[in-house]
Amino acid sequence: MDPSVGDLNSPHSMGTTIIGVTYNGGVVLGADSRTSTGVYVANRASDKITQLTDNVYVCRSGSAADSQIVSDYVRYFLHQHTIQLGEPATVKVAANLVRLLSYNNKSMLQTGLIIGGWDKYEGGKIYGVPLGGTILEQPFAIGGSGSTYLYGFFDQEWKEGMTKDEAEKLVVKAVSLAIARDGASGGVVRTVIINSDGVTRNFYPGDSLPLWHEELEPQNSLLDILSSSSSEPMVS
């Protein structure tokens, strides 16, 4: 396998940027859409925000296979739990099921997850379950390789008691900033908003996101630039 091609047999790994934020009334989950195998982008439009129940979703990062199998098991258990309980599962129960699987299989799994949802007892809640299976309830959580670029951003921008729109804008801005700097994150920004009214999915394609430092407005072709400008564009 020559070096320039990277390793196409690398395990599928979601470099990823994932975010979960509470606001006054619910939660907003956000993620990028890049799944990479080594240096190749295996899927440029993946959906990393996965449903566990009607009211609880999970953001997946790390190994694609591991995070998918964990979500599948948790969805299965939660389904049974909901039937037995007779009412929607709480976010806390969902998060703890994720924790159980992550903790008890810690030597085999490589996945960091953010669980977010809304239930009638506690309202909107976000739980982080990083590598190792620690569970931490947080007002907001960030994860994945792209999150390293967002610690400073959130330290500055996070506020308690945001509105739904403020929260979603914050999430989109953050994922977009991470995509700008993390090679393992990219594609589109997907968000899922969960509150007492239900669930809303949103999609922000790459070209709708703001431009950051050293990024230029995308053009169709150089020819357009040449034809529209009057002075000497092609100067050596």
Add this chain to the structure above:
Amino acid sequence: MKLLDSTDSGNNSSIERTQYPYVTGTSVIGIKYKDGILMAADMGASYGSTLRYKSVERVKPVGKHSLIGASGEISDFQEILRSLDELILYDNMWDDGNSLGPKEVHNYLTRMMYNRRNKFDPLWNSLVLGGVKNGQKYLGMVSMIGVHFEDNHVATGFGNHLARPILRDEWHENLTFEDGVKLLEKCMRVLLYRDRSAVNKLQIAKITEEGVTVSQPYSLKTFWNFNAFQNPTAGAEGSW
């Protein structure tokens, strides 16, 4: 995929393994004082070199008579708390007026840690266990390999190297609450200066015959105004 792991009484199909920690807490310090035990730990949990979480409670009450503080892998500490919860619950269910004291809890923890170590699958923590029962003060430590002992002052991790020398010099029998807190804060400040994984947000917990109190989170002032800090390379350009 297992919902319950191999350490429960079910199947024993696990591979021999020593894990490595992911999300870790740093030092815990505990001292005996006049009325009981004082324990301090910061609220940080690191993820490798990143100071990832800054509001993690690493000192928790256990039953009526004990306090536990942990450093090391937080997921293992959370599991230990669950086991202790179960232990206390079963003890309460006897409803015989008796309750587990710090000595008993310390012993339980020692057995847990040592037995996991023997299976090459340790709980990656260093624990400080303190408490008061029937007027008797107790302060002990258990490491991830099951080494355990009691003393008048104990610490985990960096605390052993930075805090204990201070405590050896300045600890004495019959410290008042105020003196005890000042002594712990002196140690925590040194740890803040010199331990890379320390964060400036801590809690101090107190246990006496009356019960447990865990302080609200707070931060320490630090001092940087030494003359030698202003121009450290004045006498030797290029040095640091």
